[in-house]
Amino acid sequence: MSRIAELASALAGHDDADLSVEAVHAFLSQLTATAVVTGRESVSLSEALGRVLAEDIVSPVSVPPHDNSAMDGYAFDGAVLPDKAPSDASITLRVVGTALAGAAWRGALGPGDAVRIMTGAMMPAGLDTVIPQEFCKVDGDRVCFPARVLRRGDNRRFAGEDLMKGQPALRKGERLSPAALGMVASLGLPGVPALRRLRVACFSTGDEILSLGDAPREGAVYDSNRYTVIGLLTRLGCEVLDLGLVRDDPATLAATLRRAAREADAIVTSGGVSAGAADHTRAVMQQLGDMAFWRVAMRPGRPLAVGLIPAEESASKPPAVLFGLPGNPVAVMVTFLAFVRPALLRMMGCHEAAAAPPPLLRARSTGPIRKKPGRTEYQRGFVKAVPGALPEVCVAANQGSGVLSSMLEANGLVVLRHDQGSVAPGEEVDVMMFDGVI
Numbered sequence: 001m002s003r004i005a006e007l008a009s010a011l012a013g014h015d016d017a018d019l020s021v022e023a024v025h026a027f028l029s030q031l032t033a034t035a036v037v038t039g040r041e042s043v044s045l046s047e048a049l050g051r052v053l054a055e056d057i058v059s060p061v062s063v064p065p066h067d068n069s070a071m072d073g074y075a076f077d078g079a080v081l082p083d084k085a086p087s088d089a090s091i092t093l094r095v096v097g098t099a100l101a102g103a104a105w106r107g108a109l110g111p112g113d114a115v116r117i118m119t120g121a122m123m124p125a126g127l128d129t130v131i132p133q134e135f136c137k138v139d140g141d142r143v144c145f146p147a148r149v150l151r152r153g154d155n156r157r158f159a160g161e162d163l164m165k166g167q168p169a170l171r172k173g174e175r176l177s178p179a180a181l182g183m184v185a186s187l188g189l190p191g192v193p194a195l196r197r198l199r200v201a202c203f204s205t206g207d208e209i210l211s212l213g214d215a216p217r218e219g220a221v222y223d224s225n226r227y228t229v230i231g232l233l234t235r236l237g238c239e240v241l242d243l244g245l246v247r248d249d250p251a252t253l254a255a256t257l258r259r260a261a262r263e264a265d266a267i268v269t270s271g272g273v274s275a276g277a278a279d280h281t282r283a284v285m286q287q288l289g290d291m292a293f294w295r296v297a298m299r300p301g302r303p304l305a306v307g308l309i310p311a312e313e314s315a316s317k318p319p320a321v322l323f324g325l326p327g328n329p330v331a332v333m334v335t336f337l338a339f340v341r342p343a344l345l346r347m348m349g350c351h352e353a354a355a356a357p358p359p360l361l362r363a364r365s366t367g368p369i370r371k372k373p374g375r376t377e378y379q380r381g382f383v384k385a386v387p388g389a390l391p392e393v394c395v396a397a398n399q400g401s402g403v404l405s406s407m408l409e410a411n412g413l414v415v416l417r418h419d420q421g422s423v424a425p426g427e428e429v430d431v432m433m434f435d436g437v438i
């Protein structure tokens with residue numbers, strides 16, 4: 001039995017009813033578990049946004065490296081603070097020097113002495129509390145402040161409070177965010193060990209599709225899908241191999257697929273996966289690879305092809321994972337978000353949390369939403385914040401899977417679960433927000 005058939009046979013209902021979205025997820029997580037990139041390279045920090053860590057980063061230093069002040073003010077020994085003081089009690093201390101950020105202050109201190117201190121400056125030895133300057137009255141070398149505005153230890157930041165030397169700072173499989181880049185820099189590291197970027201080939205198929213620059217032709221439409229897919233892949237941090245628009249001709253399709261399998265880890269195509277009469281795409285995919293063609297119980301995006309295309313001439317290279325997406329432009333985006341994105345994140349080497357989709361937002365539907373139980377629906381909607389209440393979502397009037405303009409007007413997809421029926425106005429729904437995802 002082929003690997004795809006073996007994995008597919010474990011899916012409930014794979015040979016009769018449409019497959020559930022959950023079953024496709026389960027299939028893809030097994031398929032991609034053995035297709036994770038292994039090559040690694042050293043990447044300078046300024047180039048590392050979105051790259052996936054090849055190993056844990058253990059902190060070589062403590063951050064911050066020393067106890068320091070969180071405020072501009074006066075450092076003193078908190079032992080002078082009374083346990084119980086009348087509300088108008090004040091404390092007066094002698095100021096014996098100034099501690100600036102960037103250098104240690106090493107003057108001599110007597111009991112009741114204070115040191116003028118700046119935010120980030122090292123705490124002078126023996127002092128543990130800082131009174132912010134806005135509470136202070138200064139008279140010559142004396143500083144006076146109310147006793148009840150702070151407690152011992154206030155406004156002091158501890159060495160290693162952010163990260164202790166020897167502690168894991170970032171985990172293998174982390175996809176580097178701006179905050180992670182800052183964290184690595186705070187450790188003094190100029191670069192990171194990263195997994196090599198995932199190479200993903202993409203092409204569009206169909207004789208009715210025009211390349212940009214072609215003259216308009218009756219019955220034909222421009223190739224929008226490839227640009228959408230390239231954008232989605234680029235945002236994910238993949239290296240994109242753009243194989244253009246491929247005519248519905250078996251020899252050209254086969255040559256393109258072979259090249260893609262030789263040069264890429266994954267392939268994303270659009271069009272030609274339903275049972276249309278003039279489509280050679282399915283037949284060629286089947287002939288070259290180990291494929292499954294499914295109908296998924298979802299809308300949009302019902303037809304989906306998944307498989308493995310071997311790199312014939314290069315036995316050492318693993319087969320490329322093929323995602324054959326439906327041709328309709330919104331179906332391309334929805335199937336990419338639902339299936340391809342999490343699968344590629346796993347292939348990129350992301351750990352489970354980094355590959356998981358962001359949590360869904362709860363919002364209240366402003367109007368009724370028609371939905372049939374028995375399939376998962378992803379409806380384009382616009383979410384608006386409501387002060388003091390749940391956000392509101394209004395779904396687009398035209399949910400046609402060829403209507404790309406409503407994808408632009410939307411800022412999220414309302415996710416209506418398999419068993420769910422229609423939604424009444426005011427009912428709560430889950431929304432997959434686009435921000436940070438596409």
Ligand SMILES: Nc1nc2c(c(=O)[nH]1)N[C@H]1C(S)=C(S)[C@@H](COP(=O)(O)OP(=O)(O)OC[C@H]3O[C@@H](n4cnc5c(N)ncnc54)[C@H](O)[C@@H]3O)O[C@H]1N2
Pocket residue numbers: 204205206208209221222223224225226270271272273274275276279301302303325326327328329331401402
């Ligand atoms: N009898 C059935 N017909 C259809 C079914 C079905 O289950 N039974 N499914 C429908 C659904 S749902 C979809 S989605 C489409 C998917 O079909 P294909 O993947 O074979 O895609 P095509 O037929 O090639 O194209 C569909 C549609 O998308 C436009 N398209 C294709 N490529 C591009 C591109 N690169 N840029 C812009 N637009 C593109 C194409 O012109 C068609 O309008 O099948 C339904 N039919």
Ligand code: MOO
Pocket residue numbers: 298299300301302303326328330331401402
């Ligand atoms: O599944 Mo097809 O995506 O809608 O038109």
